[in-house]
Amino acid sequence: MNNPYACMKMKKYILYFLLGALVSGCGENNPSHVLEDVIKENPQLGEVLKRYEADTLKLRAVEFLIENLPYYCSYEGEQVEHYQKQFELYGTGLYTPGEVQDSIRQMYGRINLRKSTVKPDLELPAGFLIDNIEWAFKVWNEQPWGKNVAFADFCEYILPYRIEDEPLKPWREKIYNAFNPILDSVRALPEAQDPLFVSQVLIDSISRIKFHFTGQFGEGPHIGPDLVDWHSGNCRETADMLIYIFRALGIPCGCDYMPLRGDGNVAHFWNFILDKNGESYYMYETGTLEPVRKYWGIKSKIYRQTFSRNEAVVKDMRKDAEAVYPSFRFPHFIDVTRLYSGKRARKLNIPREKLFHKVSEAEVVYLCSPAWMDWEPIAWAHPGENDVSFDGVEGGVVLQLSVYKYGRLIPVSNPFVLDGSTGGVHYFEGSDEVKEIKLLNKYHQFIEPFAQRMVGGAFEGSNRADFLQKDTLYVVKEAPVRLYSVVRLSNTKPYRYVRYVGPENGYCNVSEVAFYDSPADTCALQGRVIGTPNGQNGDGKHDYRNVYDGDPYTSFDYYQPTGGWAGLDLGRPCLIRKIIFTPRNRDNYVREGDTYELFYSSKGEWISIGEQIPASDSLLYTVPKGALLYLKNHTRGSDERIFEYEEGKQRYW
Incomplete structure (x- = not known):
């Protein structure tokens, strides 16, 4: 979240926001005044309002979009096109992320998004808005599940013509024509009156499309509807792709997110779907839709992206935009932590005596989560007389309090963790001891699966090349925590053939194995490498031969979850008195x-x-x-x- 592009983005927003009261967040906003000011900037939009004067719902929908136009813009130009080209190339499945980036640099040089141009949505042509409104209402009215989508949900999660700051282009008709036929076989069923039912049918079909996942392209503007063709990127792009598809078919869908993962340094995004009762579901890893209260993962705060601005947050901040931390200046979100966490979400109270700077009741105090050596705000509150309180916080995450002054965060407390079971707070204050x-x-x-995938793996010895008769030398009982794990054996039987066999569902993930005939030896036994080949099923980079190449940063990744092994033909029977092994890893x-x-x-x-x-x-x-x-x-x-x-x-x- 805290990156040069985001800073550039916020500065340009401020430059192009032409409605002073809206930008500053001072005072109450009168919707009629907002409409008047927007129409002064773009008289074409007045014609859109007149077009729908006789249609109450469409008029309200138009007003909803126009009132929020000042908060959106597109980033355009060659630099944005070069940035997007990465996703297009990677989506072909022909190149690695590194190869894509090298190719882009050779063709265009380094990408500099600061050179992109900004096109505010206040300049939108009337025809673009009308086309979007007509298609949104078409799918809402014609689909059997549409009658169970409330108008407010329609406005937030079907009607919007954009997600955030992507280059604008018409997208509804093309995506509708591509995906609507998938639902023809179920449209007449009684269950099709529930958006949840048709969502699962759609997901079952979409899940057959291979999504090329990577987080190596950096953070820039949203890609836009081309993601439906390119299907590449990280969790944000995955969520965006599904939003375009679902909204084009009249299914209320959006994005929920953690500003920072509770156990990681980055944000995380995923989709939610609303059922016929307006209840929220999320897409689980297996492709099934589950109630959000079953959501996995360590979290402290979860938000839902909205198209409209959260006026309650603006009012509560009581500050001009420049005095508010950038990610909260234009709050197009609502807090849905309690939807996910239920009773696990507690009220967090930090006594004033735990603050090492004086903070007035008029100030905004930010609840921050760690990202590398920095801290990022994930919630806010005004101090009370005796403490600072934050509502709906799930425990088990390290947090810290800060204020935002002079364009930077200033810590006002030591780090602490909320106990999710007792509600107690433990402070990391250190001591003189x-x-x-x-x-x-x-x-x-444990945020990566590789070390755990060795648990249950076995080292075996045999005097038959087919291992039909074999002895177990050692079984891995705990996930290894260091680069080199050493096992000393009292074995007295010699073996010509030795191997490591991955456990069930472990993909035989191992980086390095070395066998020794004496506990004191520093030179490993040598032999001909044998094992289960990936052949055309693998990526050509994670073969069983990597296990005996002496490099702990190359590894074996068997193409099947079970059945993989990597071993040595020593050429003669040898005693095995020591084993050293390294799990597959990412060099940490x-x-x-x-x-x-x-x-x-x-x-x-x-x-x-x-x-x-x-x-x-x-x-x-x-x-x-x-x-x-x-x-x-x-x-x-x-x-x-x-x-x-x-x-x-x-x-x-």
Whole structure:
């Protein structure tokens, strides 16, 4: 969320917002005055209002769109086209993200979105708006489920002509013609009166389309309806693609999001669908629609994107736009945390004595979540006489309070975590006492599946090449937490053939295995590499041979979830007295020879404990007890996350 593009975006919004009262958020907004001011800027829109004078619902819909026009714009120009070209090329399935980026750089140079131009929606031609209104009402009125979509939901989640800041183009008719026939077989069924039923039918069909997922193209403007053809990008693009399809068919659909994942450094977006009763469902990983209260994941706040501006938030902020943190200046969202969390969402109270800066009751205090070494606001409140209270917060997430002044966030509390069970608050304040710690990685391994996929995996020995007679040497019982896990054996039987067999549903995810005939040996046994090949089923980069190439950052990823193995023909029977193995990984373990620096949080600042260059796969530090920590690799990589050290282990938040 906090990036150069977002800053550019907000500045340009302010430049192009021509209605001063709307931009500043001062005072009450009178809808009739808004309409008058917009029409003064674009007289064509007055003709649109006149066109629908005799149709009450369409007139209200037009007014809804026009009242919100000042808050939207498009980013256009060559730089935006080059940015979008990445998604088009990657959507072909012919190139990796890196190859796409290299190709774009060779053709156009580096993408600079600051050079894009802004086209405010206040300049929209009347014909564009009329076409959108007619198609939106057509699908709302003709589809059997339309009669169970309330007008308010229609306005927010079917009617809008855009999602956010994508280049504008007509999209409804093309997408309608492409996807509406999918529902012909169920349209006459009684169940088709429920948008939820037809949504599941549609998802079952769409799920056959391969979506090319990547988060490597950076953050820029929304791509637009071309995503329906390109089907590539990250979770935001996935959500946008489905919004275009569902809205083109008259199904109320939108995007819910976490400003920051509760256990990660980035935002997360996904779709919601409204059923015939207006209840919210989300699309689970398996492609099924589930009630939002069953939503997985660690979270603190969840919001729902709306087309209209949330006037209650604007009024509550009581500040000019420039004095409000950028992501809250133009609040096109509503808080839906309690829809998802139910009773797990608590009222969070932070006593004033826990604030290390004086904060007046007129100020806005932001509840912030961590992203790398920064903090991003996810909610806001005004301080009370005795405390600062935030409604509807789910626990289990590290948070911190800040105020926004002089264009930057100023921390006013130490980090803390809300206990979701008891409602108690634990503060990471550190102490004068210190303790010795051993660090093995810089990012939590359990947000990725690779280490867990080794649990249940087995190392086997045999004197038959087909392993029909074999002995189990060792079974992995816990997910490995370091780059090199060492197993010492008391085995007295020699074997010519040795291998690692992945567990059920583990895809045989392993990066490196080495067998030794003595616990003291430093030279691994050598042999001919054998295993289950991926052949044409794999990507050509994750073959079983990677397991014995001496590189812990290449790996095996078997094309089937079960049945994969990688081994060695040693050429002669050998004793196996030691095994060293590395799980498949994304290079977040401590690397020998890299430069690391450890920090702890104190009074809103990250204090350095010092740099180290490890001679093995671990680091030793002395730190204040109870402190929140952060390990940075100055040599390579970007995945890093806050953690604490307890019971001899790193616990990531």
